[in-house]
Amino acid sequence: MIAWTLAYRNLKGAGLRTWLNASILSLVFVLILFINGLLDGWNQSAKQDSIAWEFAAGQYWAQGFDPLDPFSYQEGLKDWPQSLEGTPILWRQGSIYPDGRMYPLIIKGIPAQQELLALPTALLAQSQAQFPALIGHRMAKNCQLQKGDRLLMRWRDQKGSFDAQEIEIAGVFDSPLPSVDQGQIWVDLLSLQAKTGLENKANIWVAAKAKPQSVAGANWQELEVLLAPINKIIEAKKGSSQFSYYILLAIALLALFDTQVLSIFKRQKEIGTYISLGMSPKEVQLLFTLEGGLYAIFGLFLGGLYGAPLLYYLAQNGIPMPEMADEMGVSMGKAIYPVYSWILILKTSLIILASSFLVSYWPARKIARMSPVAALKGKLQ
Amino acid sequence: MKEDILVLKHIYKRFPLGEGEFTALKDLSLNMQAAEFSGLVGPSGSGKTTLLNIIGGLDQPSEGEAIVLGQDVANMSAKAAANFRNLELGFIFQQFNLLPVYTVFENVEFPLLLQKKSKAERQKTVKEALEWLGIAHLANKKPDKLSGGEGQRVAIARAIVKRPKLILADEPTANLDAANAHNIMRLMRRLNQELGTSFLFSTHDEKVMAYLERIIHLRDGEIEKDEAQIPKTVSE
Numbered sequence: 001m002i003a004w005t006l007a008y009r010n011l012k013g014a015g016l017r018t019w020l021n022a023s024i025l026s027l028v029f030v031l032i033l034f035i036n037g038l039l040d041g042w043n044q045s046a047k048q049d050s051i052a053w054e055f056a057a058g059q060y061w062a063q064g065f066d067p068l069d070p071f072s073y074q075e076g077l078k079d080w081p082q083s084l085e086g087t088p089i090l091w092r093q094g095s096i097y098p099d100g101r102m103y104p105l106i107i108k109g110i111p112a113q114q115e116l117l118a119l120p121t122a123l124l125a126q127s128q129a130q131f132p133a134l135i136g137h138r139m140a141k142n143c144q145l146q147k148g149d150r151l152l153m154r155w156r157d158q159k160g161s162f163d164a165q166e167i168e169i170a171g172v173f174d175s176p177l178p179s180v181d182q183g184q185i186w187v188d189l190l191s192l193q194a195k196t197g198l199e200n201k202a203n204i205w206v207a208a209k210a211k212p213q214s215v216a217g218a219n220w221q222e223l224e225v226l227l228a229p230i231n232k233i234i235e236a237k238k239g240s241s242q243f244s245y246y247i248l249l250a251i252a253l254l255a256l257f258d259t260q261v262l263s264i265f266k267r268q269k270e271i272g273t274y275i276s277l278g279m280s281p282k283e284v285q286l287l288f289t290l291e292g293g294l295y296a297i298f299g300l301f302l303g304g305l306y307g308a309p310l311l312y313y314l315a316q317n318g319i320p321m322p323e324m325a326d327e328m329g330v331s332m333g334k335a336i337y338p339v340y341s342w343i344l345i346l347k348t349s350l351i352i353l354a355s356s357f358l359v360s361y362w363p364a365r366k367i368a369r370m371s372p373v374a375a376l377k378g379k380l381q
Numbered sequence: 382m383k384e385d386i387l388v389l390k391h392i393y394k395r396f397p398l399g400e401g402e403f404t405a406l407k408d409l410s411l412n413m414q415a416a417e418f419s420g421l422v423g424p425s426g427s428g429k430t431t432l433l434n435i436i437g438g439l440d441q442p443s444e445g446e447a448i449v450l451g452q453d454v455a456n457m458s459a460k461a462a463a464n465f466r467n468l469e470l471g472f473i474f475q476q477f478n479l480l481p482v483y484t485v486f487e488n489v490e491f492p493l494l495l496q497k498k499s500k501a502e503r504q505k506t507v508k509e510a511l512e513w514l515g516i517a518h519l520a521n522k523k524p525d526k527l528s529g530g531e532g533q534r535v536a537i538a539r540a541i542v543k544r545p546k547l548i549l550a551d552e553p554t555a556n557l558d559a560a561n562a563h564n565i566m567r568l569m570r571r572l573n574q575e576l577g578t579s580f581l582f583s584t585h586d587e588k589v590m591a592y593l594e595r596i597i598h599l600r601d602g603e604i605e606k607d608e609a610q611i612p613k614t615v616s617e
Binding site for chain 2: 002005006009010012013014269270272273274275276277278279280281282283371372373376
């Protein structure tokens, strides 16, 4: 307790030196929280968007179906039991011809009345067109299409024969999820089933409830499994950003280490005085270590003072994302709302505290080996 | 008969020097009684400060026996020596060695803080010490705002605040002008007479010597002469 009191007094008395060290540590603290909070917020919103637009409570996949293997779309089909709650989706390979250019895509048939997913399929029901279709804004941009445009769409029926018909873009939806947008077009399930001769068939069933019932000829895909690629992308991004903030932390710790080394060199007489007044070298060593640790505590406190309102503001109002962020291939809304968990705050605080104590202890070990007489004379090199 | 507070027997202190060694103290034996006001006098390199450091437990003799206030300081652990200094000894340095970031009050309070005295007791004792030395008005000043004389008074206050039995003063007037040197010496003499605190000085300042009851002359690490004298009185 005395050592804490003395360390506090020393740092309070050191004035500018204390503020400089505390400021740089506070900056690192706030930046680490910000970067991690941003990635966690991105992760959370990407998952929420995926659940809302694509996965709901999980999916049944017809046996043999693999969304990454176009050849499986034909084999991985089944009739789904009526007792299931949710919405079926039929996948077919096809192509559209905007302005005469061929554009291969996946045609997805979904019930126009469904309300489980955020896709605005009601537009399909409301449309007066003979064969209405929905596309996302990325797809619209790539193919230079807009609502009301008519174009030719071609597909294969269940026997492999080509068929084609003019479709009308009934709506362009704005989804943060590229996986329901790029390279695909949404049409009414019944129409697609009828045009492909695949009545009552679908490749997947998006479940409304988390607890699945066993369905013969289908595999249940847990939500966690479906969301795993997002986790992997975020973890990869975290890994690369961690590198940058660890460099930042290392610079801050280097400044602290430098201060401590200089302190021990410049404050030799003070160290000798402490010892002559009755502190043991180990106690002086502890005092200097605590001083270094206190820089971190001050830094965390200072970071809290200006970081808390700043980070709170960003969490509430979000950080606008530039247009190009859309091209990163993972769900990203127009703004990311950072999320700061208690675990993140605690973990970051502990990392800064522990590393500050460590870099302070390192040079302070020299004190225990100092001769008090040489220290009093200020003769140590 | 007063008790011996200091018993040194056949003390040697050797320092490594190049490939050989330098002997700073040679077969030095010395006794000192309670409430003495004595000084180690000699030219630079005669071993005064080395001897003070050994007596203060800051350094250990290479050979010999050193009993200070009943404690064997020659064979103490660093922790025991620190505890001994904190409870029994006061130090006064040539350059005052005040802790620069503390106020005068905090500097004087420091030894009591180490003794884990209560806040109320610390405040009372520090206030008394500052008043006794006539520097109560400086309590909130930092050392860099003090004159030499004021700084040394603070250092004395810090040394006496814990009422040590023995104060070791290493060239306490070396950084002071003549008037301040006399004032400081009178103060310490008063302390010695009123509180019975023993003082052992290291000096080659004649102003200091004039106040001493006993002068121990050192030369090349040996006692050359040990003489008693009638000191200058406080009122002179």
